[in-house]
Amino acid sequence: MEAERLQRASSPALDEILGQQFNVLDRGFIRVVDYMGNDSSIVQAARVSYGKGTKTISDDEGLIRYLMRHDHTSPFEMCDIKLHVKVPMDAWRQWIRHRTASVNEISSRYSEVKDERQQTLPDAWRLQSKDNKQGSKGYLEQSLGENLTINELELQQHAQQVYQERIDLGVAKEQARKDLPLSTYTEAYWEIDLKNLIHFLTLRMESHAQLEIRSYASLIGEEIVSRWVPLTWQAFKDYRLNAIKLSAQEIEIISKLIDPNRVSEEYLNSLAQQQGLTTKVERAEFIKKVRRITGE
Amino acid sequence: MEAERLQRASSPALDEILGQQFNVLDRGFIRVVDYMGNDSSIVQAARVSYGKGTKTISDDEGLIRYLMRHDHTSPFEMCDIKLHVKVPMDAWRQWIRHRTASVNEISSRYSEVKDERQQTLPDAWRLQSKDNKQGSKGYLEQSLGENLTINELELQQHAQQVYQERIDLGVAKEQARKDLPLSTYTEAYWEIDLKNLIHFLTLRMESHAQLEIRSYASLIGEEIVSRWVPLTWQAFKDYRLNAIKLSAQEIEIISKLIDPNRVSEEYLNSLAQQQGLTTKVERAEFIKKVRRITGE
């Protein structure tokens, strides 16, 4: 529409940390290599879709929160970020299952694998959770952990020596690597759009995600996304990370817990305002939800 | 794992209606052409993932509901369905925005376009909604609608005559079509996996979806998915279609509506059981949610 000379959208707070290495685990890291777009790019794309319709939502923050709340996710695809990550193969196996990203991983067919593994400290061996078949809970006592740590180091050294022996004999790198431990670090460029990054963070910052990948996800969220697109980051926390979903059955039950004396329009409106539901639209939506719960 | 001769998974209730035409709008339809998998295929895929871990959830229904509740969506990708649809281009423009499907649409570069448009009856002209910039609410009075219907027919005939004139003069079909109205019907084969179909239904069965595409989506849900994968269909309704989400702020507010005398473990458990939270796991999850709401 406008025809004047454009500058690329930028995010000064993210520019501040471009290329800077954030450490994760014992030898892993994350660095922002490049990015496209900022909070305003999301608003701009949404305004294309909605045209004049967006005038009712007066400001950028309100619009971004509206988009997040209603799962209108396409404008978030208009932002992209490219990270350089170093991560143990074990965590990378989970990471790579997110298919909607672009990846260039270092190839151990081309290059010799570096002698770098993730090592677990004596006090960091986690116990199998009893109620969660796939989780951990609490830590092994340190005296036992010390042994495990020593044994791990020995195994990792053994694996490295076997790898090196093969390389020295001229075995192809693609085959020499076949018995490397999953704790071996790999590196990759990983590029993803903000919509899909939000989905990644929703799953991987969640308390059931494995600690290792959760450490990476939390860092991406708290150190990177928070700087890059602060309005989106806040909306993500409010409407995704810290939200809960009630099923049809749970709605029925909750209705029975509610004190019927506290659901007047006026009271709900005043509570909503107190709790930061600043737009009229959001307050109306909330009251509608309450009415759905209470069945009126 | 097993090595015996397999039969393909089938869904007898869906086989009953294979190829049968379900009418939508004035000339549109949906037909199931082919499919792969059934409720058990989802269970089977999940059991591969979880291995022995699934033994705790004793039956297929419980497992499917667990998957849906926790957004473990990958097992639903193991079912696919192929539909033959006939739909006005206007609705098709929305439909095709769902990118995770396979499409073969009839090409109007190859074949002449049939003289078939979606016509609106005098009592079916919807009024612009006041509060929803993109929606409709109520109907135009019929006396006015009659005029609109006559004028529509006239325009559609005019467009057809212009199209035919071009064809008769030897104009290329790819160009002759350029002024056809969006109400013109098109046909396509549309294939999608169940995970993505569920996402499509969530968005398009929703009350804010435009009536036309909502008619197609509802039919796919109620007539087709309900027969094909009945356990999944029920879980979809309970955990998606009829669920609500509470933001971090809304959780705070709801906490103030709850009667503190009604949240004892015992009472919650008995309510949960009454309302059909049949598994211990789901009841525990529910009580956890209540505790998150009440902040204990």
Place this chain on the structure above:
Amino acid sequence: MEAERLQRASSPALDEILGQQFNVLDRGFIRVVDYMGNDSSIVQAARVSYGKGTKTISDDEGLIRYLMRHDHTSPFEMCDIKLHVKVPMDAWRQWIRHRTASVNEISSRYSEVKDERQQTLPDAWRLQSKDNKQGSKGYLEQSLGENLTINELELQQHAQQVYQERIDLGVAKEQARKDLPLSTYTEAYWEIDLKNLIHFLTLRMESHAQLEIRSYASLIGEEIVSRWVPLTWQAFKDYRLNAIKLSAQEIEIISKLIDPNRVSEEYLNSLAQQQGLTTKVERAEFIKKVRRITGE
């Protein structure tokens, strides 16, 4: 790897035209809104994958050509571009079939549709091709075309008047639009990575693509991609746009056309060098192909 402060990768030649409107058809346009990456970003991503392995290919140009030649497409995903396009719905229907892009289209549910259609001039009516069922060849004589142009304008005005009448009576915008002609212009933000853009250009710059979308694709290629990533653009033309593929059977036939006196190693090498196969690797690959053709 490096830890110093980074700047975002940029493409000065593309910065020059950021936001500038390139006209297409009678009222369409394309503008670059934002982008990420440049030729060096592709090289950088490839070097991550190959590690030391890339040292043998000495320069960026050689590496980019190698990647394109061998369909190692993932490094091209590391560049993204966002365009603002204005295009008739008819061409947009084809455009949107490319699923691996992000789209925010102006919504005619939210906003009234502007009275803008693509009009065909008297000398621009194309004749149906005889041998290509889906193509056009040559033009209708202008005297006949004049009539078609007048009739088109009349139909477009008729459609506009019907649309306006509905709007004036308060019909919902989502329904009022249902008989708009496919020649109506729409606008969108369209974001795509370079790998998928190359695929789009391969299909849509091709001589069988419909003239309208071909006009957009050619402009994107020649005015935008050529400035943005000039090395990639040249490689695209050499290895995709102007390449040909020979089937197993065609290889057999070609072998019978080749003069056996002209396939000595030396001669082939000298020809290859003359024709700009500058790297040793590419010349060796070429000679291998010739040997496959001649069956030696």
Place this chain on the structure above:
Amino acid sequence: MEAERLQRASSPALDEILGQQFNVLDRGFIRVVDYMGNDSSIVQAARVSYGKGTKTISDDEGLIRYLMRHDHTSPFEMCDIKLHVKVPMDAWRQWIRHRTASVNEISSRYSEVKDERQQTLPDAWRLQSKDNKQGSKGYLEQSLGENLTINELELQQHAQQVYQERIDLGVAKEQARKDLPLSTYTEAYWEIDLKNLIHFLTLRMESHAQLEIRSYASLIGEEIVSRWVPLTWQAFKDYRLNAIKLSAQEIEIISKLIDPNRVSEEYLNSLAQQQGLTTKVERAEFIKKVRRITGE
């Protein structure tokens, strides 16, 4: 279009081997679990697209070959196959990079990992290729290989013992697995449509693909796809696997190798017919290619 009762499309030759285990490597396998569609489904989808336009290509084989030759790949998306695979994690790391498939992998967070690794026999240690940085060429002499095989077994036993020790002490499975060797077998359900499977086979049956994944890919092609969709399989071999591509520069060079006395229309036509270019369309396309090469 037709309204009669349908049966699902089936492939009797594939039904014969449904569930049957094909062994790969020392302990790996592939089994077909389910599928949708057959060669006719591709034809059916293409005929929807082309409408009457397909009448000129008289038979199914001709049409499928036409689609493959012209990269009209969307009809191939109308067929899907679901495989149960057992594969070393090392090969699985490459496999999983194909993002357009659905996957349910056995989770080693849920279940203990079985003591099963891919072992390399004394005569199967491959040497690093000199000219191909990422490949192998020839084999290590067996006397040296024997040592490597013994050392591998020792390392694998060591790793297993470390894993078991952790499990026995109550360490969480998600953490206990962290030093397992990449040679450890994993299992998964893998579902993919035929278009994307063809792409997978093109890359992974190719001579530069690593032997291990090439073994799986070749088996999928030769034992499974060949039975499932025999016409597509033949077309794949002719137009993809055994085809070659000539760049703009290579076209120039080839033109200089061609004997000008052998390119008459008549001669080319007769050669084309002899070599099995059975349709008139394909012969015409071929002659056009020759003219492009010779620059006439």
